[in-house]
Amino acid sequence: MTEPTDPDLIALATPYALHAVPETELADIERRVSAAPPDVAQAFDDEVRAVRETMAAVSAATAVEPPHQLRDRLLTEVSSDPVRVLRPKRWQTIVLAAAAALVIGLGALGVGMALRPTPSPSTAEQVFAAPDVRTVSGAIPSGGTATVVFSREKNAGVLVMNNVAPPQPGTVYQMWLVDAKGPHSAGTMDAKNVAPSTTAVLPDLGDSQTLAFTVEPPGGSAQPTSAPFAKLPLV
Amino acid sequence: MPVARLPLVTTELDALLRQVARRDVDAFATFYDRTRARVFGLVTRVLRDPGYSEETTQDIYLQVWRTADSYDPSAGSPLAWLMTLAHRRAVDRVRSEQAASQRESRYGAANVDPPSDQVADSVILRDERRQVADCLGSLTDAQRECIQLAYYDGLTYVQVSERLSANLATIKSRMRDAIRGLRRCLGMT
Numbered sequence: 001m002t003e004p005t006d007p008d009l010i011a012l013a014t015p016y017a018l019h020a021v022p023e024t025e026l027a028d029i030e031r032r033v034s035a036a037p038p039d040v041a042q043a044f045d046d047e048v049r050a051v052r053e054t055m056a057a058v059s060a061a062t063a064v065e066p067p068h069q070l071r072d073r074l075l076t077e078v079s080s081d082p083v084r085v086l087r088p089k090r091w092q093t094i095v096l097a098a099a100a101a102l103v104i105g106l107g108a109l110g111v112g113m114a115l116r117p118t119p120s121p122s123t124a125e126q127v128f129a130a131p132d133v134r135t136v137s138g139a140i141p142s143g144g145t146a147t148v149v150f151s152r153e154k155n156a157g158v159l160v161m162n163n164v165a166p167p168q169p170g171t172v173y174q175m176w177l178v179d180a181k182g183p184h185s186a187g188t189m190d191a192k193n194v195a196p197s198t199t200a201v202l203p204d205l206g207d208s209q210t211l212a213f214t215v216e217p218p219g220g221s222a223q224p225t226s227a228p229f230a231k232l233p234l235v
Numbered sequence: 236m237p238v239a240r241l242p243l244v245t246t247e248l249d250a251l252l253r254q255v256a257r258r259d260v261d262a263f264a265t266f267y268d269r270t271r272a273r274v275f276g277l278v279t280r281v282l283r284d285p286g287y288s289e290e291t292t293q294d295i296y297l298q299v300w301r302t303a304d305s306y307d308p309s310a311g312s313p314l315a316w317l318m319t320l321a322h323r324r325a326v327d328r329v330r331s332e333q334a335a336s337q338r339e340s341r342y343g344a345a346n347v348d349p350p351s352d353q354v355a356d357s358v359i360l361r362d363e364r365r366q367v368a369d370c371l372g373s374l375t376d377a378q379r380e381c382i383q384l385a386y387y388d389g390l391t392y393v394q395v396s397e398r399l400s401a402n403l404a405t406i407k408s409r410m411r412d413a414i415r416g417l418r419r420c421l422g423m424t
Contacts, residue, residue, distance in 0.1 A: 062273075
């Protein structure tokens with residue numbers, strides 16, 4: 001293990017991972033970790049991760065079966081999740097309407113996909129209805145187009161990808177919202193997600209100025225590991 | 236004698252989580268069945284109230300349903316992701332209850348053995364439970380007490396140090412040593 005060069009900070013990793021630091025210290029610890037040299041930040045993260053894996057294993061010791069009705073309640077709740085029920089039909093309607101209005105010539109759209117966080121028809125509706133709605137579109141070098149309809153006021157956007165080739169086996173496409181502090185993951189798509197037409201909600205634009213796409217290993221990466229193959233300026 | 240690495244069915248949970256991220260209700264049901272006893276057991280251990288525990292467990296799994304695609308395999312196992320989420324929720328709940336009602340904190344000697352009539356009826360889980368209980372038993376009393384107070388009673392390390400009249404550095408290193416001892420004993424290092 002790396003010999004930590006900030007022992008005070010590293011010593012907080014275990015209580016931090018156990019959710020045992022006072023709320024008042026949390027932000028300070030997180031700031032210190034993000035400002036720490038890479039080896040210190042890595043040592044902190046390794047320790048947090050080790051604690052979490054350990055306590056996950058320890059959870060066997062306290063296992064207790066929950067009441068049976070909880071299962072029924074949960075399944076009822078998620079089965080009636082309005083996003084799930086409404087999405088395919090409403091997505092087509094909304095995106096096609098928007099496409100017509102904005103004259104961006106989209107083809108017929110497939111079913112929406114689940115990105116982080118879950119796409120919600122209301123977010124898309126709000127974006128399309130926003131007074132400051134904007135559209136940016138660009139060609140993907142390997143073929144197809146990516147279009148983002150977005151609103152700063154609603155702090156959200158809708159990404160539509162047309163005729164974009166699926167990622168190579170063993171890779172995913174990852175989207176990044178890039179602001180002054182760098183890229184923040186906006187979700188991944190694997191080969192199954194990329195239909196001839198693919199839509200996704202970008203729920204939190206923040207101060208991002210660019211939407212970038214990279215090829216990443218399955219599950220995506222915390223930070224881009226390759227140069228973007230496409231970028232769209234969100235201005 | 237080294238203990239074999241625990242069968243945490245990571246690959247299966249990982250695949251299920253991906254399906255849950257695509258709004259697959261059947262996958263969600265299976266994910267719940269594979270993990271429910273761990274989650275409900277931990278929440279119950281922290282909250283000690285059946286009603287609150289059931290409510291909080293429901294919130295936890297609804298959060299799983301909504302945020303499954305935020306799970307990042309490179310950051311840890313699916314079970315660690317789930318149990319971290321579950322523990323955070325339980326601790327938040329216990330702290331808000333404490334703030335609201337100055338709930339009497341029952342603490343004392345660490346007791347990691349749940350009543351036998353509540354033992355989950357999974358052979359694998361029973362086997363794991365025995366291994367983990369043995370490992371918890373291999374910690375020093377002081378280490379186990381720290382884990383009990385911080386992890387199961389939801390106290391901060393500052394409160395633990397006050398409770399045990401020990402300085403902060405001592406408490407932090409006891410916590411760290413406890414985790415290291417558990418990892419070694421569980422064959423996770």
